[in-house]
Amino acid sequence: MPTAIVVCGAAGRMGRTLIGLVSRNEQTVLAAAVEASGHAAVGQDAGELAGVGHLGVTIGADFAAVAASDAVALDFTNAGAALDHLGIAAERGTPIVIGSTGFTPPQQAELERLAPRTRCVVAPNMSVGIAVLQRLAAEAARAVPDFDAEIFEIHHRMKIDAPSGTALALGRTVAAATGRTLAHDVVYGREGVVGQRPRGEIGILAARGGDVVGDHTVIFAGLGERIELTHRAQSRDCLARGAIRAALWLISQPPGRYGMSDVLGWR
Numbered sequence: 001m002p003t004a005i006v007v008c009g010a011a012g013r014m015g016r017t018l019i020g021l022v023s024r025n026e027q028t029v030l031a032a033a034v035e036a037s038g039h040a041a042v043g044q045d046a047g048e049l050a051g052v053g054h055l056g057v058t059i060g061a062d063f064a065a066v067a068a069s070d071a072v073a074l075d076f077t078n079a080g081a082a083l084d085h086l087g088i089a090a091e092r093g094t095p096i097v098i099g100s101t102g103f104t105p106p107q108q109a110e111l112e113r114l115a116p117r118t119r120c121v122v123a124p125n126m127s128v129g130i131a132v133l134q135r136l137a138a139e140a141a142r143a144v145p146d147f148d149a150e151i152f153e154i155h156h157r158m159k160i161d162a163p164s165g166t167a168l169a170l171g172r173t174v175a176a177a178t179g180r181t182l183a184h185d186v187v188y189g190r191e192g193v194v195g196q197r198p199r200g201e202i203g204i205l206a207a208r209g210g211d212v213v214g215d216h217t218v219i220f221a222g223l224g225e226r227i228e229l230t231h232r233a234q235s236r237d238c239l240a241r242g243a244i245r246a247a248l249w250l251i252s253q254p255p256g257r258y259g260m261s262d263v264l265g266w267r
Contacts, residue, residue: 004028004031004072005030005072005073006031007022007073008063008081008085012076018240019047019050021240023050024052025244030057035059041059063085069093073096074243075097075099079103079107086118093119093255097126101124101164112257119251119255123246124164124165126243131264133170133216140229144220147227151203153206154206155212155213155215156210156211166216168182171204180200188206190203213235249263
């Protein structure tokens, strides 16, 4: 029997991509689609909005009305809306996959408090390739702890948070692998006469422009050599496919907070 999916943020770029892929996947069925109250898409057919034809699923504005324990919510909205949806999911026992980013420290703390109350996968990037990049970055960081670590990312001009949640996650991965922390060892961009690069510093730099889906590069620079690990998202399909994979895995899991490494069976 196909897994029921609720798409939150249905009118967004990721939402429309998810609706299209969910509707074409034999393992999934679109059960509901949700947008913010007052959005122009509310009341429209989700399939027609996504360009995949009439699906008979009307976009609503009330997640609580469609949240259920046997349907997985896919949330690509914003930090505030995602927390609201997570709170409802925790009350209803709804499994939820959260790909939203831009959480402030207090919002992140609230997410960590709520997520274990239901079945929840949280990842700033649902791409399977990014999960592989994180694993390789951790191994490289441990292998060359004396190399300088730099992380570079570029996204489309419409992205509202910087650096990307994925870049921050990569920074945490490198830091954790070498006994460092983002709070004490990361610098975000550089300007002016900054002096020599301190040993142990992790640099994270963000660029914005055009319609770039998302590129991330982790650089380990040594003396006379460097390692560059790069992932390029050529379309949002890779993010959506990873989210659907997470949903299919999550529906049969016990309550808890999970990441893509759990989905891929790495821990």
